[in-house]
Structures are given as structure tokens and as C-alpha cells.
Amino acid sequence: MGLLIFLIVLALLIYIFQKSVQKYVVVEKGGEVRTVRKLNLPLYKLAVITLVLLILGLIAVSIRYVPVGHAMVKFNIVTKKFSVSKEGITLVLPIVYNTYIYDLRRQEYTMTSKKGEGKKPNIDDSLWAPTSEGLQVGIDITTWYRVNPDKLVYIHRKIGPDYAEKIVRPTIRSVVRLVISEYKVMDVYSAKRRVIQNEIEDRIKKILEPDGFIIDGVVLRDVHFTPGFAKAIEEKQIAQQEAERMNYVLLKEQKEAERKKIEAQGEAKKIEIVSKALNQNPKYLKYLYISKLSDKVKVIVADQPTILDLKDILSK
Numbered sequence: 001m002g003l004l005i006f007l008i009v010l011a012l013l014i015y016i017f018q019k020s021v022q023k024y025v026v027v028e029k030g031g032e033v034r035t036v037r038k039l040n041l042p043l044y045k046l047a048v049i050t051l052v053l054l055i056l057g058l059i060a061v062s063i064r065y066v067p068v069g070h071a072m073v074k075f076n077i078v079t080k081k082f083s084v085s086k087e088g089i090t091l092v093l094p095i096v097y098n099t100y101i102y103d104l105r106r107q108e109y110t111m112t113s114k115k116g117e118g119k120k121p122n123i124d125d126s127l128w129a130p131t132s133e134g135l136q137v138g139i140d141i142t143t144w145y146r147v148n149p150d151k152l153v154y155i156h157r158k159i160g161p162d163y164a165e166k167i168v169r170p171t172i173r174s175v176v177r178l179v180i181s182e183y184k185v186m187d188v189y190s191a192k193r194r195v196i197q198n199e200i201e202d203r204i205k206k207i208l209e210p211d212g213f214i215i216d217g218v219v220l221r222d223v224h225f226t227p228g229f230a231k232a233i234e235e236k237q238i239a240q241q242e243a244e245r246m247n248y249v250l251l252k253e254q255k256e257a258e259r260k261k262i263e264a265q266g267e268a269k270k271i272e273i274v275s276k277a278l279n280q281n282p283k284y285l286k287y288l289y290i291s292k293l294s295d296k297v298k299v300i301v302a303d304q305p306t307i308l309d310l311k312d313i314l315s316k
Helices: 002-021 043-062 149-158 163-180 185-191 193-211 227-280 284-291 310-315
Strands: 022-029 032-039 063-076 081-091 097-103 107-111 127-130 136-147 213-225 299-303 306-309
Touching: 043 063, 063 149, 081 149, 097 149, 107 163, 127 163, 136 149, 136 163, 136 185, 136 193, 149 193, 163 193, 163 213, 185 193, 185 213, 193 213
Parallel strands: none
Antiparallel strands: 022 032, 063 081, 063 097, 107 136, 127 136, 136 213, 299 306
16 A cells, blocks of 8 residues: 555656656757657756655655554564554655554453443353352453553564454453352352452463553453342342341340340339338338429328328428
8 A cells, every 4th residue: 555655656746747847849850840848957857856756755655653652563574673663753664664553552351241332242242150169150341451562563473463352352251260160159249259350350460461461450340140040149138138137126125125124123122122211211101202292282181180291291
């Protein structure tokens, strides 16, 4: 493609140059008058101008732009050597070099069951793996990674531009299956999910980083089960919640029974003290009765012959 553009530009420049240096003259030949085109430059000047036009055309088609966050791998077909050009303007001879631009920014590889997401949005791309008990669990996972610019030539030579499907995806699938197989299903579901996520990330790093990939993070997006097992977990959770509720009710009733017991013991102690006081002083009963009355009551007529002066009794 670069060669074709170069030839087109060169032909256009030669045509423009030819039109600008030719002139029309009238000559007589064999008694016949004719109009012919004639160059208006000496031959050496024509050669110099042609060379300059050739160089300018070559430079024009050699200018390449590398986008921000990218790098260009160049292969010289003459010397058979690789080189790398970073973002910005660079010169690449169209006949001498083969080139390919790589994205050095953070990339993500997602495998999920949700349609419209991930690298394969039209299918259920969730990763199913067996646990240590042999139960199947589905894992939705996202891995963030970058291409190491220092190993770009190695990646281009040994792996190629389709590295995501060639090495990133198989590595993630293999590591996830291996790690999940070492844990029980309930560990994956809840208790050790963070531990499992970190272990998956560490193992992916050990495999991919020597090949030139920088792992920025791994996230377990979701964990799901077969329909039968999911129903069993739901029923178990309902049973646990009911058991916790019953434990709360029993604890509440136990606390209430203990409260009543303490209250009864207090009442019994109170009666014992009052009984002892009555035995020592029979008039104490009158005192208790009067103490419950309003402060405004000063005299009580129990019967016609009995009148109680509360002021006198209380003072005693």
C-alpha cells in the first residue's frame, strides 16, 4: 500500500514538473510548419530537479503518525532487524519496512454470562470450573493488563498482534480452573472469595509477565451455580434465617423468665423484711397503710368509736 501511494505521488509530481518546464515552438520541416513541445531546461538541471522531486515524494509517503498510547514495530526487510517507534511523527520507508501498531494502554479481557458485555458479547462466555467437591461453579471475571513496551518486539515475533486470544484468554481460563478446584463451593461463594481472587491474580502474573504483559488487576465479577444447587443454597439460607429468628425468640423468652425470677425474688425479700418489721413492731402495719395515702388526708374515721390522727401517728 505504501509503495502504491509512493508511485502515485511520484507520477503526479513528474507530470506537474513536465508541464511547467515545457514550451511550445513553431518549426518548419520539409516545407511544412508545425508546433512542437520542447524542454526549456538543460539536461543536468532536469536531472537535479527530478532527483529533488523524487526525494520529496519519498519523504511525503514515508511520514507516519503513531497515536498517543501506541507504539509501532518496524521490520527492515533488508537488514532483517526490528525497531520500535513511539507515539508521534516518524519516518518509515514504504518499500524497506513492514510495520504494525500496538496499543500500549490498559486493556481488559472480560468473560461473563451477561450478553452485550465482555470480549464475546453474543454468547454466554462465563467460565465454569469444578470445586474440590466436584460441583460446577460459573465465574464471571475481568482481567486488566497492558503490553510491556520493553518487550514489544518479543511479543510481535513470538506471539503476534492477536495475543488476547492466543495467550491472555487461555491463561485466564487455565488459572481459574486450577484455583477453583482447590476450594470448596461455599468458599468460592462467600468466605474466601477475596483470597481466591488474589490467588488467581498472582498466578496469572507469574505466567503472563515473562511474556511481556503487565497485569494491573483481576476482579471476580460474579459467582453463579447450576439451577439445582442455587435452589438448595436459597433453601439453606431461608432455614438459617428461620433458625436465627427462633434463637432470638428463645433468648428473649429466657431473658424474660430470668427477669421475672429476679423480680419474684425481690418481692419475696421485701415480704420477708416487712414480716420481720411487723413482728418487732405491730404498729408498722398502720404506718405502711398511711404512707400510701395522699398527703392531703389528715384524719381517718375507721368506725364510729375509732378516729386516727395521722399527724400523731406519723410523728411517733
